[in-house]
Amino acid sequence: MKTPVFAIDVGYGNTKYAWRATSGTVATGMFPSLAPMADLDTFVGDGDVAMLSREIAVVTLGNLEYEVGPGVRLTAAYGENGRALADDYVLSDNYAALLFGALHFSGVTHIERLVLGLPVHNLNKYSAFLKERFTGELSFGHGKVVVDRVMVVPQPLGSLVLAKNSRGKDFGPDDTHIVVDVGYFTTDWVFATGFSVDNSRSGGMPGGASQIYQRIANLIAHDEGDEVNGIELIDKALRNRTPLLFYNKHIDLAPYVERASPIVAGVVKEMQTKVGRVSGIRSIILSGGGAVLYAAAIRRAYPRIVIEVIDSPCLANARGFLLVGEAGLARERRAA
Template sequence: MSKAKAVRAVDVGYGNTKFTVGMLDQDFDAICDMFPSLTPTALQNDFSRAIGQQRDTHKIEIRGETYECGKEVRLALGGGSHDRVLDENFCLSNRYLALVRASLAYMGVDEIECLVLGLPLTTYEAKRRPLEQSVAGAHEIGNKTVTVHKVTVVPQPMGGFYDYVVQNNMTDAIDHEMNLIIDPGYYTLDWVVSQGSRPIDSRSAAVNEQGASTILTAVRDAIEADLSCDPGDIMRIDESLRTGRVLRVHGQQVDLEKYRPLIRQIADSAVNKLISGTRGIVDIENVILVGGATHLYRDAVKARFPNLEVHTGGNPVFANVRGFQMLGEQWLRSNESR
């Protein structure tokens, strides 16, 4: 009996790295997982191992440098704020490759027939081919080797588009309707205008420094001014805004609702740039908002499209990587049938 060919997907964001661990014939959300996109230099000391509680991370060696990446990477960092790489060349860096390899380590397979990755539209054309070449091939991860036979890189927002329309049986949106897919990431705000499933390049783009980090940094600065102390990593603020979990700074509960007008103001400014970049929105029939920063932009997007439903799928943080997985499995089916 021949071994089933594996398709996997990785969505390396500036904030979090999302990945799949199975095929779509399983539960959609059960095959998705993530960890922070943090890549500290691995240290020799690991005191948690001494007490039998080793961190859920992977040591990744690349060109003589060793990084620690994974679900419990914050335990390797300690408290405080931690800068992420916000650079258009990030996708070709050692740190990006370390995040991809850590994802491969969690997937539990030795061979991947097709691995689907995504890039923001700011870097897609320039970096797509070099990225495919840098990730294809054999990866030494610890004491095992994972071989990736084919790498496909797609525009990040198209992953969220496929995820939503397929799960919601929006056949017309796939076939011929005019769609606006908005993907606010950690660093960039990306959008694609498509007719059916075909992107319209001249109306699709992205802007840097209009993503979630811009909003969250402004909120952190406002909290710091109010409390006269550093409130810590902006991802703590993001988690509280996204989940409703109480944010405490030095034991003091922070009323995040106070900062909603600030969030809306910055999101409005970003959406204005998006509207200008689409070269007109009168023909848009479907607006689909995807990605992990959906909660920060939803109100601003809805205000600009009062006569349209703004579609947001369940668990939007995994929307792109689920769509990548769909595209990869579609590629596998079409190639196996030849």
């Protein structure tokens, strides 16, 4: 399947992707950003009844095989679940495996423009690497995918473009907004008037939702007298708004989220310092998988500013990346 634009947001917590379906609607997908080494027991059964035991794909990189997909194991016996939390994440095999997984599950085989995102503080450092690594003919054990061109944008820009597209005339070219993207490992923000980004007031830093999940795990361990393994289960429970099952006990996580809220203070204070005065700001737009977790602290920090949590915040950047890529491709075609 050939598609003009394909957008992937390979986050530390989840990998999200979006493309324009033949019907004209936006198709999306998401799976955990976990890439453990492939399990020899991926297939169960024998003979004519053999089938995949989980919804995964085995991605081959060199001589190594990784499991990726919605059915990937959230926990592992010895903690090796394939999660990579490092500032140079985009250089890792884990990142490549997750990106290839998004291509596989979508079924695309030829992309004119692949749009990727990077944290604001790493944009200049790694964008050239991503363009070189993922342009051309890609092979990862499931046939070949051809990418004509790679475009790399700051992650919060996707949410800014999506907000503009959703709000139309309410999002004027002279209006100033701050978009805060609360990811799994990093929190990034852009200060923008229309689509003009003020780099001096934009920024980002390590410190996202995973810090809260780890703090919640530590608090539960203290209360229950036993170690809590796998903060991915806490992430899933919070996203699904369900209790956490712990030794046959259903734990309401809401009180623990409140007890973990001081973790957010340092990130919000750094953002306040970088942004400066905000009397002329129209709104602050929150996106990313940790948006809801940070909303209360940001409201306390900016009590006189309208705070908006974008619809489906976890997928916001991928959907916005798609719009950015489509707009750029349309401009090029008009110019040609």
